[in-house]
Amino acid sequence: MDYQQLLLTLLPDLLVVVALFAALGVDYSRLRGSRLAKRYEVAFQISAAGLIAGLAVLVLQIAETMPVMESTADGQLELTRSTLTLKALLYAMGLGVLPLAKRDQITPQVSEYFALLLLATLGMGFVVTSRNLLGAFVALELVSLSLYAMTVLNQASRASAEAALKYLTFGAVASGFLLFGLSYLYGATGQLDLTQMTGLKYSPMLVLAYLLIFVGLGFKLALAPFHLWAPDVYQNAPTPVAGWIGSGSKIAAAALLIALLKPVSSTLKDALIPALAALAVLSMVVGNLGALRQTNLKRLLAYSAIANAGYLLVGVVAFSAAGNTSVIFYILVYSLASLGAFGVVAVLTDTLGRDAEINDFNGCWKTTPGLAAAFLVFVLSLAGIPPLAGFLGKFYLFFAAIEAAPEAASWHDGFYWLVAFALIMSVVSLYYYLRVLKAFLVAPADDGAAITPSKIGWAAGVTLCVLALAVVALGLWPEPLLALLKNPS
């Protein structure tokens, strides 16, 4: 094995690891006893520098100006343009979380907060690039463990501890299911390397393996009925962490699901589709109907995440190249919008000192017009309104699901019923999205408004601007990203 090349290939990850240790080390040594604000500032700068450097190397790797090992033994790493793009986007979004974490100075354990954020990002990067059952599982656990720990960072809040415990116990059980499923997959194929598996035929063992995998990944994606942790965690975790749970970890889990389903042949596929379709329908129902009753904004976003995971499966059910691209594209644009929405909430509520109800945002159009406009963009994208990216993502999912009919079949053989159901549910979802927007944009400012935002700060401002622009731009001009994601791996 060429270690020099391996080192160059993993340079982005190494840079992040260096930044992680630097942040910890500086915080423990030089900054002992410094003001909290100072420690946050330094940890933020070091972490951001690490991610920016890693991102720069990744961009060079995608542009093929830096050499990359395309794949390593046992499929541990599969670095094509599409997986590298995904990794780069994860790093970029992780970079976006940092300023939000810096603003909301929720814990005295500053460097641990940032180190965990970097660890989670690192793990996500490995999940999307790994094609080895064990490697991907370990990476996914790295993500999960970091997220469990971050959820509980707000030690002043009992609810936060409760949510973290719930997250941990549910998550541990789900990981057990996932590992069990992966071991069955290994047992049936004798392979750990996903790239070596092709054309898995129907067998009860494999169906069982995949069903267990659906349980495990269903938890990470917050699919109903494995969603019970989501509302509590979204509501009680520090808002930037909730944003990162709702975006980055979803991307990682969706990418892993697609990679695991790639070797499935058509006989096995027919056995798995009913399970996936049932999960999709159930998630759409639970998410959308659950969201209707919520008065807490972050809880509402959690239910919206459940519903969106349901839409996502509509593309998975297609089992086609277009379906896989559409799933990745959708989870990306969903994550951008979701992270943006959480970002706005984080910026607006960090001086509130309690959970923000939807009514607390009344009159934001007057007090913070820029944030209200950004929030409009994010929520409309979540609702799937053109010309924003969320619409195109949803459209592509439905497109793929209907295209899924085999070549010779007639026009009515696609998954019309599933698409029709998803469309009905998106009409329902518009009701609660508009209810949120009503508080931000319609309600008069003096109507029980409790939000008095502190200064946004340039870093958080730039992050939200870039996210909003990305949501608009990907809706208007998706072709470049689609081409990058489509690159066969």
Added chain:
Amino acid sequence: MTALLTIILSFIGALVCGLMPSSAHRRIRWVALAVAAAGLAVSMVCCVKYSGGEFVILLEADWIPSLGIGFITGYDGISLPLLLVTGLVAVCGVLFSWTLETRANQFYAFYFALIGGVYGVFLSLDLFLLFVFYEIAVVPKYFLIAIWGGARRQFAAMKLVLYSFGGSALVLLGMLALYFGSGLTPLTFDLRELMGANFSRDLQVVVFPLIFVGFAIMAGMWPFHTWAPTGHVAAPTAASMLLAGVVMKLGAYGCLRVAVGLLPAGAQDWASWVAVVAVINIVYGALVALKQDDFKYVIGYSSVSHMGFVLLGIATLNLTGMTGAVLQMFSHGVIGALLFALVGTVIYSRTKTRMLDELHRLIDRMPGIAWVFIVAGLASMGLPGFSGFVSELYVLIGAWGSLSGWIVAGAGAGILLTFGYTLVKIHEAFFRERSPAVDNQAETAYPPMTLPEKTGVAILLGAALLIGLCPWLLTDKISPSLKLMLERFPN
């Protein structure tokens, strides 16, 4: 290329107005007027220069080639009258909102986002692009009604948006079926290609109602019309002018261009059902209008009734009837907008009430306005000399040609009912005496119309009169394009 300016200018106008400070509402309204007038001017130039019946292609570019989506824009004789009515209503909407001050910047941002979407629908020759613009026009309506509307505005706005979105969901499903069922290689959303595609009959029969109903919900088709009266009534004047004048036409345009244009065999199978629903629209709308006490609800239900004529014209599937349908879209766009402007702004801003039984002999107290309203009401009723007469005549003649006598008789009864409610409501509003004990100011006179109001009335009434006297100005553009569409119909 010039016609694309309508879309571009509207979106730029939305951005510019949105970024101006709301305290500058005097400057904002002039900017808004300029943007709207520019759009009108562009549509008029296009209308004057157009002849033939073929599509004029404006811009044809790849957008998302991997999904067969292009940015293809153009217009023909069917879209032109609608572009024109959009321009007219946009200008007059600004004129009738001249005194608006609260959040004026945001008002015009949403206003022009809506108008840009509407222009976009009329100029799209790609099914996906058309759908995108159609959806862009939905959300601004919510905010226009929910922020600046009257009583029960939250409910009305939500209802309207959910109905619109429900319709869009049907259209999207039908659209995907069309795409994958077209049998074209490569698959495409290009409307011109899809018009030439050979859709199987069973596809046409299943997909036609999906797309037709999806669009017709926006056109106020019974029994999905209930968003229209509540929405119209709760909306601020400019928004109800746009809703009645333009947004309902979006739905009707979609029915004509997409449902009938792409699925002629499906249309033939379903035509009689559409005609029945259309007649229910006409008669039911008129009957309900007769029972209303709120002046704005009267106009709201009369819109539902008049849109029935558009649907009936489409259902005839012959040249005369469909020309009548397009002409009726223009005619109702202009006259409906005028009536909403008169009731919602001109009369309401003076009387502070819209309840008919609280109005006392307005003919004495605001004679000028009353006479303008009476003329407008007669125009809406179908008085010869105004565009409504011509278009309804075309529709009825067309219906004689291809539909059963019962349908025509029903529509005729609807016209009689229209006479009835128009005259009754004009009497109640302007000539009826109320017991003076209730109203101590019953004898005070109201101020006359302001200059912007006069201008707006003159533009809309003038347009209705011009087309009423010289219908060939529009029918010469409409008929050749419809003829091309009808040539593709199977016998």
